[in-house]
Amino acid sequence: MSSFSVNTTITQxxxxxxxxxxxxxxxTDLIIxxxxxxxxxxxxxxxxxxxxxxxxxxxxxxxxxxxxxxxAAGDKEYSRIIAIGGGTVIDIAKLFVFGGNLCCEEIxxxxxxxxxxxxxxxxxxxxxxxxEVTGLSIIEFKAKRTKLGLAVPALFADEAVLISGMLSxxxxxVFAFSxxxxxxxxxxxxxxxxxxxxxxxxxxxxxLMIIGGYKALVAGGKKDALPKDMQDFLVASxxxxxxxxxxxxxxxxxxxxxxxGIYHVPHGKANYLMFEEVxxxxxxxxxxxxxxxxVLAQALDCQGPGVWKALFALLDNILSRQPLGxxxxxxxxxxxxxxxxxxxxxxxLGNNPVPLSQDRIAEIYRRCM
Numbered sequence: 001m002s003s004f005s006v007n008t009t010i011t012q013x014x015x016x017x018x019x020x021x022x023x024x025x026x027x028t029d030l031i032i033x034x035x036x037x038x039x040x041x042x043x044x045x046x047x048x049x050x051x052x053x054x055x056x057x058x059x060x061x062x063x064x065x066x067x068x069x070x071x072a073a074g075d076k077e078y079s080r081i082i083a084i085g086g087g088t089v090i091d092i093a094k095l096f097v098f099g100g101n102l103c104c105e106e107i108x109x110x111x112x113x114x115x116x117x118x119x120x121x122x123x124x125x126x127x128x129x130x131x132e133v134t135g136l137s138i139i140e141f142k143a144k145r146t147k148l149g150l151a152v153p154a155l156f157a158d159e160a161v162l163i164s165g166m167l168s169x170x171x172x173x174v175f176a177f178s179x180x181x182x183x184x185x186x187x188x189x190x191x192x193x194x195x196x197x198x199x200x201x202x203x204x205x206x207x208l209m210i211i212g213g214y215k216a217l218v219a220g221g222k223k224d225a226l227p228k229d230m231q232d233f234l235v236a237s238x239x240x241x242x243x244x245x246x247x248x249x250x251x252x253x254x255x256x257x258x259x260x261g262i263y264h265v266p267h268g269k270a271n272y273l274m275f276e277e278v279x280x281x282x283x284x285x286x287x288x289x290x291x292x293x294x295v296l297a298q299a300l301d302c303q304g305p306g307v308w309k310a311l312f313a314l315l316d317n318i319l320s321r322q323p324l325g326x327x328x329x330x331x332x333x334x335x336x337x338x339x340x341x342x343x344x345x346x347x348x349l350g351n352n353p354v355p356l357s358q359d360r361i362a363e364i365y366r367r368c369m
Contacts, residue, residue, distance in 0.1 A: 087129035127233035128178025130241020132160035177268030248351035
């Protein structure tokens, strides 16, 4: 038996100013964002309270950052949380729906039973996380030196508002990290045991849109240049978010989390470092990847095993890959990270098309060195 649901209303909006007016943003709302994201689109003072993530820490979201922001917000009775940003901002903002009297560790421990006290609106400003349509928050826990996920229905946004103009000032490397993350969402959801006709349809469309956009970028010959129109990447990211929100992500994400937690590598980049070797391991273990390979063949105009070579040749034109050895990963760290994955990421490993043993996971890390 398989199921499919979309828990979030998805709306495309012309501009941020239109959003402020049409959603009647006011004093009982709290915006969570980055100041450099909000300021160019605001034109005046924010119509409500705002928390700027960069004032509470840098990099990917962690429990210390979340706790500092929850404390800053206090126990004010906000009716709506409005998240404007990429994965860091969105994953933090989701934890505000429970109110302000809990710490991050308590939310993760009790999340399934906590009452939801606030509505959540998400405006993504990157084209990769898909978090605007998932009931999932990923936070690094400093003491554990890895990332953990909380997946509960309360974390679904009530509304996702897509405004392509919010991506116009995106740095190229953030575009590359985030869009490859979206591609991996779509790819992993296609081969998950939980995949069905609906998730595969959305995943296929997202793959075709993202790869088509990459091919146009490469053909244009402008290195490190953003696409002229970000709309397709933004829509594809949301489609991939719905797909993996139902079918799940798997070992690429599971193996990337220790890399992000230990070496502070951006999430999309960490996924990309794992992508090729995880899928090589699947093929070696006899996984049926034919539904995905048929989509890649259509997207890349090639057949059979050649699709994998063509895919990674294209992606290497979008973002160069760094060997794990350059990050400081050695043999002992490969073993330690594999142990961490098996202990902490069973939620994701259950979505693999074939099982990966702890020894195989360590070998994947070695191959990426």
